[in-house]
Amino acid sequence: MSENNIERISGRATDELRNVSIKAGVIKNADGSALIEFGKNKIMAAVFGPKEVHPKHMMVSDRAIIKCRYHMMPFSTDTRKRPNLSRREIEISKVIREAVQPAIIMENYPRTAIEIYIEILQSDGGSRCAAINAASTALADAGINMRDLVSACAAGKANGQVVLDVDDQEDKTGEADMPIAMLPNMDLITLFQLDGNLSKEEFDQALELAKIGCNKLYNLQKDALSEKYFNENNGKEEE
Amino acid sequence: MKTNSIERKYVIPGDVIIQGDHKPSTNVIKQGNKIISTKIGMAEISYNGVKVIPLNGTYIPRTDDVVIGKVVEMNGFAWEVDINSWFFGILTGSAVFGKQFSSSRDSMRSQFNKGDCLVAKILSFDRTRDPLISISGPGLGKIKEGEIAYITSSKIPRVIGKKGAMIKLIEENTNCHLTIGQNGAILLKGTDDARLKAKSAIELIGNNAHLSDLNDRVISLISK
Structure with missing residues (x-):
């Protein structure tokens, strides 16, 4: 059943990501920003802050608070999406906020708010993972103290085999979808969701695959930041 | 390598700068025996400890600034x-x-x-x-006259230069007087032409703060 030669709908290998490109610093008015293209996903993340908290009663005296908004553009889906925040978007906003929160050293910014705005310009499966990657790149670009970058990637089961990076088609027709986010250097998982059924062995295999995917994305995030900040002369200052 | 020499490398958040018994200074955290960067910038490992000079970020006030x-x-x-x-x-x-x-x-x-x-x-x-x-x-x-130019506050040390060398360079070559605010605001006083020149020099420093040949670049820009 789980032969490696079963073709995926997209023609990818079981441990192959979609094409990913990340660019840091795309929005002038934001303190930090990133644009990610994750397969057909096109997602923009902008970070503002640390800044004053509004409304004031939300302020916490010894650390920062994080506000996150995940929003899909009306034209991001096949049929027009109503532009107001849906139940799903509010949930994903919360999930993303909790996924990036462990990476941020919030005690360094008491009485402030860090705002993360995520706009989905075009959506495919796995947009929450792509959004987390963009958000954490934007946070680093904003110069916020972080313990590590947050990388996210999904694994799942489609067509009877465990696969990396489940896309929209596989999500709809497949058996399971498991998005995870992690701090790669610290080996900590900050987001874990599982939709569907997996056996114990399949679960272990999927988790392993997702971690490999996260590490690949981590390298891409790192490249995007290096590209913006150190591009002209890598290593000239060393020695 | 001598013990008091300074070692530098580019880091992003999460990068392990060095392992072992070192003193953590600014913009780093210590986890176990690893020293990890928390910002994008240039890590400096020296006798005084390990620190990261950030390339971005908001200004944090300090007494006497x-x-x-x-x-x-x-x-x-x-x-x-x-x-x-x-x-x-x-x-x-x-x-x-x-x-x-x-x-x-x-x-x-x-x-x-x-x-x-x-x-x-x-x-x-x-x-x-x-x-x-x-x-x-x-x-x-x-402030009664002049113009304010803005730059990322973490790049202010590059505008000042070693013992004020960069300010002196800009002031002598443009005839524009600079007052530096540690919060990233720089007050420029001088003729329109002088201010324009000084402003472009500051912009150049802002875009290339991580480079080592900044002096030469500023000189070539101003003398154009």
Whole structure:
């Protein structure tokens, strides 16, 4: 059943990501920003802050608070999406906020708010993972103290085999979808969701695959930041 | 390599700078025996410890810093000054009028109005309350002429240069007088042409702060 030669709908290998490109610093008015293209996903993340908290009663005296908004553009889906925040978007906003929160050293910014705005310009499966990657790149670009970058990637089961990076088609027709986010250097998982059924062995295999995917994305995030900040002369200052 | 030599490398958040028994300094955290960067920047490993000189980020006020700001709000007792940070600087009436300050006798508007720019010094700041600022001291006070240029506050040391070498270079070559605010605001005084030149030099430093041949680049830009 789980032969490696079963073709995926997209023609990818079981441990192959979609094409990913990340660019840091795309929005002038934001303190930090990133644009990610994750397969057909096109997602923009902008970070503002640390800044004053509004409304004031939300302020916490010894650390920062994080506000996150995940929003899909009306034209991001096949049929027009109503532009107001849906139940799903509010949930994903919360999930993303909790996924990036462990990476941020919030005690360094008491009485402030860090705002993360995520706009989905075009959506495919796995947009929450792509959004987390963009958000954490934007946070680093904003110069916020972080313990590590947050990388996210999904694994799942489609067509009877465990696969990396489940896309929209596989999500709809497949058996399971498991998005995870992690701090790669610290080996900590900050987001874990599982939709569907997996056996114990399949679960272990999927988790392993997702971690490999996260590490690949981590390298891409790192490249995007290096590209913006150190591009002209890598290593000239060393020695 | 000698023990007192400085080792530098580029880092992003999460990068392990060095392992072993080293003293963590600014913008790093220690986990086990690893020293990890928390910002994008240049890591410096030296005898004094391991630190990261950031390439971005918001200004965090420090006591005794000279800052340049703009009055955004005022009441009978104090002015609120935007100092390019997430807190407003508070300039109290007694810091301007002296200890005898009385809100009924002294007119706040006679000194500063909304929109006025000023050079000030941070008196105290401890993150639990807004920073207090003062204008008593040489070179501090209301700005009457000039233009303000902005740069990321973490790049201010590059504008100053080693023992003020970069400021001197810009001032001598452009005839423009610079007042540097640690919050990333720089006051330029001089003719239109001089200010334009100095501004482009500051912009160049902002875009290339991580490079080592900054002096040569600034010289070639100014002498064009």
